[in-house]
Amino acid sequence: MSLSTDALIAFVLAAEQGSFSAAARSLGKRQSTISETIANLEIDLGVTLFERGGRQPQLSAAGQRLLPFARQSLASQDSLLQQAQLLAAGQETRLAIVLSDTFHTGDFEAVLGRFAERFPLVELECLVGEQDDVLALVQGGRANLGLMMARADYAADLAHQALARQAETSLYVAAGHPLAQLASVGEAELLRWRELRLRTYQDTPQPDSGGQCWSAPSYLLLMEMALHGFGWAELPHWLVERYGSGLQRLPVAGWPRRQRIDAVWSRRQPPGPAAAWMLQVLLGAEF
Missing domain, CATH: 3.40.190.10 (Periplasmic binding protein-like II)
Incomplete structure (x- = not known):
């Protein structure tokens, strides 16, 4: 069953404005046209949308139930047309x-x-x-x-x-980590403690480090590991400044690095x- 857009508009307007004549004026049509359009819609739906016993038609129980769906249907048609226009104009959706x-x-x-x-x-x-x-x-x-x-x-x-803007990174550990107590940190000191290393999903598996290296596919996860004291990690400055309270930057030669x-x-x-x-x-x- 295909429902006419004009019929849905007539139904919604008549319900909102309280009469077929008001809906007709809004649409620039005759009242008889609106009455016929709504009557045909009722035939298509198999329900009575308006009670016509009084001076003005009143929404029936079925009409009240279906009115939100009519509005939703019209809104969906609007979205469909807008998306089609974007595609026709070459704009991605x-x-x-x-x-x-x-x-x-x-x-x-x-x-x-x-x-x-x-x-x-x-x-x-x-x-x-x-x-x-x-x-x-x-x-x-x-x-x-x-x-x-x-x-x-x-x-x-x-x-x-x-x-x-370039990225700036440094090596960080939790404030309570033993490395955080050193005035300067060299390669020998770093090798004594677990490294928290970035490893993407595309990376090939690395040789077993004996627990000296843990990895994650994002700096945010590495920061969480570092905050729990599991090791040291290279992390972006802005990420630590915003979310990494409790981490300490290590004084290592050659760091921070800008990339x-x-x-x-x-x-x-x-x-x-x-x-x-x-x-x-x-x-x-x-x-």
Whole structure:
């Protein structure tokens, strides 16, 4: 059974405005046309929507029950048409971004409001990944954009560009860890204690470390391990400052380190309007 959009509109307006004549005036039609349209809708549905015994038609029990569904049906049709228009115009309906924990999400949070205003109908999905996991999600089409610690080279099917803000990382331990009591820490001291190391899903298994190395696929998990005193870890400064109260930075030569963050995307699936706008903002073009 196919229900007419005009019939649903007539039903909703008549219910909201209290009369067929009022609905007719709103739609610029004759009252007889609205009466006939609603009567045909009642035939299609097999129920009486309005009681017509008084001066003005009153919603029946069935009409009261079906009115919210009529409104929902009209709203769904609106969404369908809007999405179709976006597709016809070449704009994507969904944008997926995979973010490294090394990227300061304060920069990202600052543009979300602007993105919502500019692309209100685009679904935004935020994923978390590091290094090869970011590349796998972008190359596999799971994510449209990726933000990750820069590497020396990329596959030919990937485009990349450096962000203005760099990542800064240091080595951290829990405040109660023995390493935290040392005035300076060298390689020998680090080797005595467990390392908490980043290891992505794409990494190949490493030789058994005898318990001297624990790993996780995200810096957030490594930070949680470090907070519990399980070892030392390289962590982004911003992450520790925001969420890592209780960690202490180790005084190690050569640290902290600053590294470039790259935005990456697939040349086989070029960014659509929403992705291109987000990319420009993240690259600093609109800050």
